[in-house]
Amino acid sequence: MRTTWVIAKREFAAYFGSPLAYVVTFFFLLGLGAFFFFGGLYQDVGAPFYFAKVVSVSNLFNASHLLFLFLIPALTMRLLAEERRSGTLELLTTLPVRDIEVVLGKFLAAFGYLLIVLLLTGVYPIYVSTLGDLDWGAVIAGYLGLALVGFGYLAIGVFASSVTQHQVVAFVVALFIALPFFLLHKVSFLFGSGTGNVLEFLAFRQHFDSIARGVLDTGDIIYFLGVAAIFIFLAHRLLAGRRWR
Amino acid sequence: MAGEQTMVTAKNVTKYYGLLRAVDDISFELHKGEVLGFLGPNGAGKTTTMKMLTCYLAPSAGSILIKGYDVADDPVKVRSLIGYLPENAPLYPDMTVMGFLRFCAEVRGINGRDRDLRVVRTAEQCGIGDRMRDPIAVLSKGLRQRVGLAQAILPDPEILILDEPTSGLDPNQIVEIRNIVRELGKTKTVILSTHILSEVELTCQRAIIVNQGKIVADSTLDDLRSHLSGARRSYLLALKEGASGSEAERRAAIKALAGVGDVKTIDRGFGEPTTYAITASGDDDLRTPLFKLALEKSWELIELSRELPTLEQVFVRLTQEAVPGVKGN
Numbered sequence: 001m002r003t004t005w006v007i008a009k010r011e012f013a014a015y016f017g018s019p020l021a022y023v024v025t026f027f028f029l030l031g032l033g034a035f036f037f038f039g040g041l042y043q044d045v046g047a048p049f050y051f052a053k054v055v056s057v058s059n060l061f062n063a064s065h066l067l068f069l070f071l072i073p074a075l076t077m078r079l080l081a082e083e084r085r086s087g088t089l090e091l092l093t094t095l096p097v098r099d100i101e102v103v104l105g106k107f108l109a110a111f112g113y114l115l116i117v118l119l120l121t122g123v124y125p126i127y128v129s130t131l132g133d134l135d136w137g138a139v140i141a142g143y144l145g146l147a148l149v150g151f152g153y154l155a156i157g158v159f160a161s162s163v164t165q166h167q168v169v170a171f172v173v174a175l176f177i178a179l180p181f182f183l184l185h186k187v188s189f190l191f192g193s194g195t196g197n198v199l200e201f202l203a204f205r206q207h208f209d210s211i212a213r214g215v216l217d218t219g220d221i222i223y224f225l226g227v228a229a230i231f232i233f234l235a236h237r238l239l240a241g242r243r244w245r
Numbered sequence: 246m247a248g249e250q251t252m253v254t255a256k257n258v259t260k261y262y263g264l265l266r267a268v269d270d271i272s273f274e275l276h277k278g279e280v281l282g283f284l285g286p287n288g289a290g291k292t293t294t295m296k297m298l299t300c301y302l303a304p305s306a307g308s309i310l311i312k313g314y315d316v317a318d319d320p321v322k323v324r325s326l327i328g329y330l331p332e333n334a335p336l337y338p339d340m341t342v343m344g345f346l347r348f349c350a351e352v353r354g355i356n357g358r359d360r361d362l363r364v365v366r367t368a369e370q371c372g373i374g375d376r377m378r379d380p381i382a383v384l385s386k387g388l389r390q391r392v393g394l395a396q397a398i399l400p401d402p403e404i405l406i407l408d409e410p411t412s413g414l415d416p417n418q419i420v421e422i423r424n425i426v427r428e429l430g431k432t433k434t435v436i437l438s439t440h441i442l443s444e445v446e447l448t449c450q451r452a453i454i455v456n457q458g459k460i461v462a463d464s465t466l467d468d469l470r471s472h473l474s475g476a477r478r479s480y481l482l483a484l485k486e487g488a489s490g491s492e493a494e495r496r497a498a499i500k501a502l503a504g505v506g507d508v509k510t511i512d513r514g515f516g517e518p519t520t521y522a523i524t525a526s527g528d529d530d531l532r533t534p535l536f537k538l539a540l541e542k543s544w545e546l547i548e549l550s551r552e553l554p555t556l557e558q559v560f561v562r563l564t565q566e567a568v569p570g571v572k573g574n
Binding site for chain 1: 296299300301303304306321322325327331333335336337338339340344348349351352354355393396398
């Protein structure tokens with residue numbers, strides 16, 4: 001556990017030393033601003049703030065969820081792939097650490113950075129609250145939902161980064177694994193109600209919506225933690241698998 | 246030796262990469278305080294062996310014990326006993342030397358004041374004390390190698406494993422790294438992998454020579470040199486121009502001495518006197534008989550020397566001629 005923390009600390013600090021993190025954060029915030037004020041082509045995001053004229057930031061959360069698809073793979077693609085490519089993986093894993101501590105440390109660092117990014121989006125609710133009576137409970141619920149969605153995507157990203165030594169490949173793999181979780185509920189109508197329900201359950205959307213509405217169902221929380229655990233486990237298996245190659 | 250402790254035990258270790266047998270049934274033991282040179286041509290399986298000792302790779306067959314701990318069962322414990330410098334010293338380029346060494350210390354559970362004290366002391370020892378604030382990315386290859394070395398010795402490990410610590414360095418840097426390694430060898434158990442022979446000659450007491458994944462020799466350096474010396478020990482005799490008798494007569498006179506196997510005249514180039522390369526047939530020292538012969542014939546002696554086979558010759562012989570059964574132990 002202590003080692004996990006040391007690794008997470010190093011990795012977290014590394015984000016602030018790399019231009020990539022700043023660049024993707026910049027574009028995330030830029031995209032978020034565009035969606036928030038002017039709306040987007042993507043209907044799920046909801047009506048833009050100026051058009052809706054409602055004191056709410058729910059479209060901020062929806063837009064964040066969409067932009068996570070690109071932000072998170074960009075944040076995680078480096079984590080293990082770069083270690084493998086540059087050979088530092090050998091240095092790191094021959095220190096007295098467990099492989100799972102390496103994976104968890106990286107995951108936590110990325111989660112820490114994501115929380116910083118979410119903190120930066122805090123200007124929107126603060127701004128909106130100056131215009132009217134904002135429901136802060138809904139804001140907190142929305143952020144909790146986003147954090148859990150982030151948990152899921154980050155774990156997918158860490159897994160994708162353990163597959164390859166090329167960051168770009170890791171990005172693409174993460175994006176393509178994340179897409180079904182983002183979209184499955186959209187295609188559920190193509191199937192019977194049985195399969196359709198399963199697909200809706202598998203997608204992040206339904207769980208996120210219920211948390212964002214303020215319904216703290218343990219099932220939803222366990223769902224996100226479960227998805228994260230599965231991909232963390234797979235990443236660990238792949239990392240440990242190097243020894244027998 | 247009393248109280249001699251076995252630090253490394255490798256038993257019938259084999260490693261396959263797919264169908265390629267990179268390491269083939271290697272067994273050896275290493276005792277506390279030994280400095281072992283792991284020697285072999287590129288691709289002989291040195292690095293693979295180092296990676297297995299540090300539990301980065303798992304052996305396909307066989308077992309490795311580090312101070313009694315099995316690498317398969319207790320990898321974290323094993324790694325805590327080992328300081329390891331991987332080949333090419335991979336480091337995090339975006340970190341400063343200080344930050345990186347602190348990180349390595351913390352991972353090993355060294356914290357607080359003790360951490361910084363050790364980091365600074367180790368950096369001084371490796372000659373990077375004045376570069377602590379520099380990002381690793383701007384350091385030269387030699388300095389990076391030292392940072393890697395500092396990282397390995399930082400926890401004061403019982404066993405040091407250094408994989409090609411001097412590869413890619415210039416001659417001055419090589420000497421410096423060697424001096425550090427030699428100093429460390431006084432107190433620690435060291436495994437040094439290299440394809441550079443002089444490195445082993447200068448820093449190690451014992452060498453294991455591997456070729457194509459197999460151990461072809463394992464003995465002390467002295468044994469290794471003398472192993473092939475019997476039949477191959479040779480002498481050089483240089484005489485001043487104008488020595489009595491003809492070339493052939495002189496050669497015949499030398500050859501007539503007891504214990505002389507073969508005599509050749511060699512031309513050492515411009516300005517060098519006539520030189521005879523004499524191969525001994527037995528183990529007796531021929532220097533005295535040769536000197537007496539020169540005296541008797543009133544040859545003016547310029548040079549008389551005995552040549553021990555260099556490790557280089559041993560190495561070439563062992564790795565190219567595939568001599569069967571040449572094993573020190």
